[in-house]
Structure formats: structure tokens, C-alpha cells
Amino acid sequence: DAGITQSPRHKVTETGTPVTLRCHQTENHRYMYWYRQDPGHGLRLIHYSYGVKDTDKGEVSDGYSVSRSKTEDFLLTLESATSSQTSVYFCAISVRQGGLNTEAFFGQGTRLTVV
Amino acid sequence: GQQLNQSPQSMFIQEGEDVSMNCTSSSIFNTWLWYKQDPGEGPVLLIALYKAGELTSNGRLTAQFGITRKDSFLNISASIPSDVGIYFCAGHPSTGTASKLTFGTGTRLQVTL
Numbered sequence: 001d002a003g004i005t006q007s008p009r010h011k012v013t014e015t016g017t018p019v020t021l022r023c024h025q026t027e028n029h030r031y032m033y034w035y036r037q038d039p040g041h042g043l044r045l046i047h048y049s050y051g052v053k054d055t056d057k058g059e060v061s062d063g064y065s066v067s068r069s070k071t072e073d074f075l076l077t078l079e080s081a082t083s084s085q086t087s088v089y090f091c092a093i094s095v096r097q098g099g100l101n102t103e104a105f106f107g108q109g110t111r112l113t114v115v
Numbered sequence: 116g117q118q119l120n121q122s123p124q125s126m127f128i129q130e131g132e133d134v135s136m137n138c139t140s141s142s143i144f145n146t147w148l149w150y151k152q153d154p155g156e157g158p159v160l161l162i163a164l165y166k167a168g169e170l171t172s173n174g175r176l177t178a179q180f181g182i183t184r185k186d187s188f189l190n191i192s193a194s195i196p197s198d199v200g201i202y203f204c205a206g207h208p209s210t211g212t213a214s215k216l217t218f219g220t221g222t223r224l225q226v227t228l
């Protein structure tokens with residue numbers, strides 16, 4: 001348990017509405033990530049953060065934005081939800097060893113359904 | 116982006132059998148990680164590998180970092196029903212940002228009694 005809490009755990013929303021998912025960590029890790037998981041695709045990186053107000057895009061960032069105003073919180077926002085964004089979303093933190101990011105530890109996930 | 120090919124995609128085995136799965140890449144990786152995911156949960160780290168050729172065990176699990184740095188395998192000995200789940204390989208590619216992990220598409224393991 002790396003002290004990661006995701007909220008909400010489940011959400012159903014309508015197409016076109018904004019949605020924000022929250023990831024909260026208690027261990028002061030610098031690096032935080034948002035992934036989505038879909039059948040046949042494994043885990044794909046949406047955005048990540050390497051510090052307060054420092055974020056960068058992953059491989060599937062279109063339609064998503066993130067913010068990190070505090071070390072402990074990393075927010076993922078769907079500005080206008082679409083059905084293709086129905087997925088399970090995982091937050092993760094990574095541990096640094098020898099100057100490199102190594103293991104990643106995951107939250108329990110948020111199941112988002114866009115109808 | 117980087118791609119990891121994981122095989123097999125799924126497997127049925129009998130309790131007590133040994134299991135082997137592997138992960139290959141077209142490019143070099145600096146680290147290899149193996150995760151297990153149970154239904155409704157996030158992936159949990161099983162084994163982390165940091166050096167080419169490294170062989171690491173965790174109970175009945177053994178994983179190796181390939182010499183070419185382009186592959187890794189995971190073995191599970193004497194499988195039991197709680198081994199059921201999806202196993203993912205992941206790694207940090209040698210090029211690009213060291214922060215980003217790339218994941219395979221997973222191996223679904225089902226155990227029959």
C-alpha cells in the first residue's frame with residue numbers, strides 16, 4: 001500500500017459533461033501518473049506529473065487535462081466526456097532509486113462510464 | 116510509442132502446474148517489472164529487475180531480465196487457485212523520459228482444479 005486513494009471509485013456521467021477524478025497520496029512522492037485501462041490495450045499513460053505544477057502528456061492525452069497544485073493531489077479532468085472515455089482509470093506513483101524512476105504503485109482505480 | 120508484446124494472451128492450467136510467460140520489445144529497456152492484477156483492483160508489483168541477466172525470485176515466482184535487454188520472462192511454480200488474475204509486464208525504455216513506464220497487454224491466467 002503506497003498510500004494512494006482514488007475518488008470516486010465509480011462514476012456514471014452523461015456525454016458532454018465535465019468530470020474530475022482525484023488521486024491523493026500520503027507519502028510525498030514527486031512523480032504521479034494517470035493511466036487508463038481498456039480490454040486489449042493494457043495500461044496506457046494519459047498524463048504524468050514530476051512536481052507541483054509540472055505535468056506532461058502521455059500517449060493518450062487528447063480530451064484530458066491534469067492539475068497538480070499540491071504534492072499530494074493529482075487531478076484528472078475530462079472537459080467534455082465522450083463514450084470513448086468509458087474506462088477504468090488508475091493513478092500511480094513511482095519510487096526513485098539510483099536517480100531513476102523505478103517501481104510504480106497503483107491506486108485501486110476509478111470505473112467511469114459515460115452514457 | 117514503445118510497444119511490449121506479451122505472450123501468451125491467456126492460459127488455462129491445472130493446479131500444481133508450472134507457468135511461464137514472457138514479454139518482448141523491439142527496443143532496449145532499462146528496467147523490467149512484473150505486476151499482477153486481481154478483478155476490481157489495481158496492479159500489484161510482484162518483481163522488479165534492474166540489470167541485464169538478473170534473475171530474481173519472490174516465493175514461487177521467478178523472473179529474469181534478458182541479456183539483450185529486450186525481453187523478460189516470469190515463471191510461476193506449482194500454481195494454486197489464488198494465482199488466477201492478469202499478469203502485466205512493464206518497463207522503462209532506455210530512450211525518452213525515464214519517468215514513463217510502458218505496459219504489455221497482459222496474460223490472463225486461469226487455474227483449473
